[in-house]
Amino acid sequence: MCVLWPDVLPSPTPDDEVDLVVYDAASPLPESACDADVFVVWARPGHLLPDDARRLRSVRLVQGLMAGTDALVDAGFGDDVTLCSGVGLHDATVSEHTLALILALVRRLPTLVDAQRESEWCSDLAGHQPLHPEGPVTTLLDANVLVWGFGSIATTLAPMLAALGAHVRGVARSAGERAGFEVVSADDVDAVLPETDVLVSLLPGTPETRHVLDARRLALLPDRAFVVNVGRGSVLDEEALVAALEAGTLGGAALDVMETEPLPEDSPLWTAPRTLLTPHCAGGRPVGYADLVQQNLAALRTGEGWRNRVR
Template sequence: MRVLFAAPARLWDDWAPALRAACPEIDLCRDGDPASFDALIYAPGYPEDGSQLDFSPFVNARVVQSLWAGVERIVTNPTLTQPLCRMVDPGLAQGMVEFCTGWAMRAHLGMDLYPQDGVWRQGETPPLAADRRITVLGMGELGRAVASTLSGLGFDVTGWSQSGRAVPEISVFSGERLDDAISRAEILICLLPDTAATRDLLNQTRLGLLPQGATIINAGRGTLIDEAALLHVLDENPSARAVLDVFRTEPLPAGHPFWNHPRVTVTPHIAAETRPATAAHIAAQNLRHAMRNEPLIHLVDRHRGY
């Protein structure tokens, strides 16, 4: 099985040993005749000259396996006719759970209310978790993992997805109840993908539904939130906060107003990384499925965009 590693060169040293260990039967290459490849392992940033990869010469490729959970940078490529699979990695899910849980706990406990300035602020005791309402927007693999973990800690958790598909022990609102899901959220966790339907989903009107003092944690995609609207709502809701890990432009420009806003925390897209040690096994499984003409795992729906 001949596989092209269609990813930035900086990833090669970490990924090549992991992929070869997980799938010893592959001939993993960094270049070659496109028609000779049975599959591609893809990550954004390839080709490194900034051009769009032309998939049309890869006439014998049976699958394009993304190393990222998000596929918005490739799914609209008009030359991509091969099956595309997104990465659903247990290590990535665990990383997202840890990130969202950590920041949700910080917001819940009001850790930023206690500057070490010699002032004794007794009386600002947080409620117990059962009395704190959390909404998770996006109930895919990552959203379900985050919602279940927070529910297990005792929080009052509601999920929202377009379909409203049931999740064990979590109340899930469907598409038409988005406003209800937002208006109850003392902590709003955003884990939706970037699609035509989700861009600017959190506009000024919807952000204005948040309760006083709400915290927004966006670890999904930067396009979900209207940035100007968020800044306006933070100014109108002076105890609200935002923890933002994803942005429309990355790296976030040094002059962006998020950097200097007193109630915005910027993290540099670190919520969940695809880890070669765990993700290589998922990629290997899909490569074998492709070569055996078996159903692929996490096949992308081109119309839905994920």
């Protein structure tokens, strides 16, 4: 079995049945690699994937190590090719980064960093402060946090937020309880947005989620609310977000993902008020990837025991 392995990750020790071929993740595949049985995808530019799908003549398994597989699904691999995702590999790191973004907004770190650069003592935030002042929230204690896209990352993040005193609810396709947290249906999200202090999006990028956070929904949030997007940039109407921030109808925003990446130099997000941007770096370090690949190589041989099979 020939397995194509990206050069950006340490390769595991192959067993006797695996011929491991390391490829350049940033370049088109060489012709000598196009008879591979398995294609492990990580840090691969999306524009190369349609060419991969066309040229990999014998591929039976495409194992993505990213949580979202929209780029793999859209690449055009044949219906006889099994696609698997990296769901679960990024739960800890994305949760960690998301928590950092939320705390940075709540504790006014961008404002404090700006003051430090100007050698200014930020007197408005120094000394005695009310716990729950008017305006944007300043603590997670008793804050209402709504996590839209309540999958494996959310079930890791939610207990972290709850441990800091937040009241956490999720949004998913169907209502119920997950990991001990109340989850409301996406059809009912408009009813809970007006009572939300922090809205976290972990939504995947699909045609159904495109601009699901539009001007109308942003307007349903209270003026004190923060918006944090660590899912996919396409779910958020960036023009509507900037307009709300400039109008003062949102407390602030933190984005790790944008609709166009890298973010263009002329994007109004760079100068939007009360906005923190990070360059799609919440994940980037799949944890336990070797075990996932080994499990799905075994499943490819036996037809049983698939993990994270998308198609």
